[in-house]
Structure formats: structure tokens, C-alpha cells
Amino acid sequence: xxxxxxxxxxxxxxxxxxxxxxxxxxxxxxxxxxxxxxxxxxxxxxxxxxxxxxxxxxxxxxxxxxxxxxxxxxxxxxxxxxxxxxxxxxxxxxxxxxxxxxxxxxxxxxxxxxxxxxxxxxxxxxxxxxxxxxxx
Numbered sequence: 001x002x003x004x005x006x007x008x009x010x011x012x013x014x015x016x017x018x019x020x021x022x023x024x025x026x027x028x029x030x031x032x033x034x035x036x037x038x039x040x041x042x043x044x045x046x047x048x049x050x051x052x053x054x055x056x057x058x059x060x061x062x063x064x065x066x067x068x069x070x071x072x073x074x075x076x077x078x079x080x081x082x083x084x085x086x087x088x089x090x091x092x093x094x095x096x097x098x099x100x101x102x103x104x105x106x107x108x109x110x111x112x113x114x115x116x117x118x119x120x121x122x123x124x125x126x127x128x129x130x131x132x133x134x135x136x
Contacts, residue, residue: 001055004106006068007099008061009129010038010114011076016086020074022049033059038070040098046090048098061117069102069109071095076126083123096133103136111136 014020022041029036029051036051037059043049052058052070060070073095075086087095099111113129115122 002057003067004054004069004109006061006064007102007106007109007111008064008068008070008114008117009095009099009111009125009133010060010070010072011086011125012041012072012074013076013124014074015077015079015081016075016084017079019044022047022051025072025074026051029059035059038072040069040071042071042073042091042094042098044074044088044091046088046094048094061114061120063119064117069106071098071102073125076124083126085127087127099133099136 012020025041026036039052039054039058041049041051054069057065058070059065061068073087073091078084111133114120114124116130
């Protein structure tokens with residue numbers, strides 16, 4: 001059984017006015033990695049899809065994949081393509097619910113945004129996940 005001590009929150013880095021359904025994510029990651037790199041994906045309507053089994057190592061945070069889970073929400077860019085917190089009300093609810101569930105299953109895990117990892121120079125997930133979920 002894989003020991004999980006980190007839950008990394010990501011955005012898909014897609015514009016808020018363009019659809020990026022789970023099928024597109026899977027196809028994009030299959031082309032890039034040969035498999036889906038995130039463990040969970042949350043679309044704009046709040047639907048949570050497990051895209052990779054938790055016991056399988058993902059491809060979402062270089063240097064941290066072996067002991068982390070990757071959770072991604074659809075969006076992260078405004079209409080002009082600039083980083084922004086584009087989470088819908090439904091995404092916020094679903095993300096909070098999923099993170100609570102994951103923390104119950106992996107109580108030692110810290111929740112961080114991708115941008116909070118050392119050496120990462122991205123805005124992802126385009127909001128302060130570490131601060132928002134620090135009390136979980």
C-alpha cells in the first residue's frame with residue numbers, strides 16, 4: 001500500500017469559457033504520459049471523477065508523485081488566458097468534500113497547491129489552496 005503524505009491541488013490551466021471535459025483531460029494525459037496523471041478531476045458542474053487509482057503513482061508533481069495524490073479542477077485561466085481562480089460554486093463544494101474524504105483516508109497528508117511545492121514556478125492552482133484548506 002502506498003503511503004500518501006501529500007495531496008496536491010491543480011487546475012487544468014484551461015480558460016473558464018472553454019470546456020475541458022474529463023475525456024479531454026484523459027486524452028491529453030494519455031498523449032503526454034501514456035496514462036492519466038491526476039487521481040481526481042472536478043469539472044465545472046462539480047462532478048468528481050476518479051481518473052487514476054490512488055494506489056498507482058500519478059504524474060502531476062515532479063519529485064512528489066510517489067507519495068502524493070493529484071486533484072485537479074477544470075479551469076484556472078480567465079477568458080484572456082491569465083491565471084485566475086475560476087472555480088465555480090459547485091467545484092468549490094466538490095473540492096472541499098473530496099479533500100475532506102481524502103484527509104480521512106490519509107490523515108498524515110498535507111494539502112498544498114502545485115505552486116506551493118519547492119521549485120515550482122507556476123500559478124497552479126491559481127488560488128491559495130494551502131491556506132484555504134489548512135484546517136482540514
